[in-house]
Amino acid sequence: MRKISICGLAVFATVLLCACVISMAEAQPPVGGVLPDFKLSMPGFADKGYLGISGFGSFRIPEIKAKLVIIEIFSMYCPFCQREAPNVNQLYEKIQQDPGLRDAIKIIGIGVGNSPYEVDVFKKRYNVPFPLFADGDYSIHKKIGEVRTPYFIGVKINPDGSHQIVYSKLGGFEGVDQFLVTMRRLSGL
Amino acid sequence: MKNRIKRMWCVMLIGMIGVMFLFMPDAYGLSDAYKDNIFSPGMLKPRDSVPKLKVGSRAPDFTLPAVSGENENVSLKQYRGKKNVVISFVPAAWTPVCSDQWPGYNIVKDIFDQHDAVLLGITVDNLPTLFSWTNQMGKLWFPVLSDFWPHGKVSAKYGVLRSDGTSERALFIIDKKGIVRYIDVHDINKRPPFENIVKELEKLK
Numbered sequence: 001m002r003k004i005s006i007c008g009l010a011v012f013a014t015v016l017l018c019a020c021v022i023s024m025a026e027a028q029p030p031v032g033g034v035l036p037d038f039k040l041s042m043p044g045f046a047d048k049g050y051l052g053i054s055g056f057g058s059f060r061i062p063e064i065k066a067k068l069v070i071i072e073i074f075s076m077y078c079p080f081c082q083r084e085a086p087n088v089n090q091l092y093e094k095i096q097q098d099p100g101l102r103d104a105i106k107i108i109g110i111g112v113g114n115s116p117y118e119v120d121v122f123k124k125r126y127n128v129p130f131p132l133f134a135d136g137d138y139s140i141h142k143k144i145g146e147v148r149t150p151y152f153i154g155v156k157i158n159p160d161g162s163h164q165i166v167y168s169k170l171g172g173f174e175g176v177d178q179f180l181v182t183m184r185r186l187s188g189l
Numbered sequence: 190m191k192n193r194i195k196r197m198w199c200v201m202l203i204g205m206i207g208v209m210f211l212f213m214p215d216a217y218g219l220s221d222a223y224k225d226n227i228f229s230p231g232m233l234k235p236r237d238s239v240p241k242l243k244v245g246s247r248a249p250d251f252t253l254p255a256v257s258g259e260n261e262n263v264s265l266k267q268y269r270g271k272k273n274v275v276i277s278f279v280p281a282a283w284t285p286v287c288s289d290q291w292p293g294y295n296i297v298k299d300i301f302d303q304h305d306a307v308l309l310g311i312t313v314d315n316l317p318t319l320f321s322w323t324n325q326m327g328k329l330w331f332p333v334l335s336d337f338w339p340h341g342k343v344s345a346k347y348g349v350l351r352s353d354g355t356s357e358r359a360l361f362i363i364d365k366k367g368i369v370r371y372i373d374v375h376d377i378n379k380r381p382p383f384e385n386i387v388k389e390l391e392k393l394k
Contacts, residue, residue: 075220076222076293077290078289079222079295079327082292114265117382118293118382118383121293121296121297121383148220148221149220149221151221171221
């Protein structure tokens with residue numbers, strides 16, 4: 001009997017430990033949920049215009065003037081992100097060429113563990129036309145569950161300023177057109 | 190009856206440990222290119238070797254086999270009088286930070302060219318391992334050299350061989366005269382920002 005109670009205690013301790021580890025590790029952005037609270041530094045003039053934001057210092061993603069924001073979590077050092085770059089550029093072009101989508105869908109990239117210089121290297125190497133932001137100290141990366149790269153998050157921005165994650169998935173997308181259809185369906189555009 | 194209860198507890202315990210591992214996050218912003226093939230060594234002692242070279246030292250010469258179609262050898266002295274040489278030692282194949290270091294260098298050949306520099310990647314792994322590992326990175330423009338046998342001989346000469354037989358995450362820049370101009374034995378757990386290399390190459394102009 002005593003043995004059983006010792007065993008029970010061990011299980012109890014393990015459960016506690018489990019709970020601790022799980023709560024310490026931030027979860028990946030859940031579909032249906034909201035983004036964790038983080039800010040991005042205010043970009044240059046052209047990017048501000050594209051995102052429809054103003055002011056100085058920093059901003060939050062739901063402030064972007066759009067119905068859907070597609071966030072690519074990438075790294076200059078990630079071979080899959082390098083391979084995916086032309087596809088994401090193509091997605092941007094398709095959105096920009098469609099008068100119905102141009103103002104509704106915006107794309108940004110967040111370079112995890114990349115310095116601003118490294119983000120800039122990636123931007124120049126692949127002629128990335130949309131705004132890229134640096135997360136040099138992995139602080140955003142930690143808040144989004146330390147996802148592997150590339151990782152795409154679709155955020156629907158509601159007219160009242162609230163927002164909702166509609167897409168959250170690891171890996172590149174299969175086919176630019178298919179991805180755009182999925183995004184439109186999930187965001188009701 | 191007692192035994193059955195015991196067994197039940199054990200199964201639950203194992204299950205819970207399993208759940209715990211399932212929820213362990215992937216650190217380091219690791220690329221999905223490697224799927225689940227990256228071994229996680231956890232946090233390591235930032236530095237575990239005794240420096241042997243100083244800025245201004247003559248760079249010790251070496252010849253090592255390279256991973257390439259022909260498995261040719263590369264010698265440091267073949268660049269003497271021709272190119273600046275950036276040597277990137279990384280601790281081991283199939284580990285987290287290393288796997289996401291050279292793929293970045295792979296998209297900046299133009300920056301190395303602008304500075305009349307070549308890049309040599311070195312690890313203490315053997316050629317077959319380096320072959321499989323670097324294949325995940327796409328085609329690399331720079332030679333990757335194996336300092337496997339005699340184990341870590343070049344790493345030791347450069348003062349970057351750690352006590353467990355891996356090497357430090359270190360950068361050396363050697364000018365065309367064969368003189369060491371920059372040494373960064375970096376915290377093994379972190380990737381050195383690329384701009385550090387560029388700044389040092391600027392100085393060689």
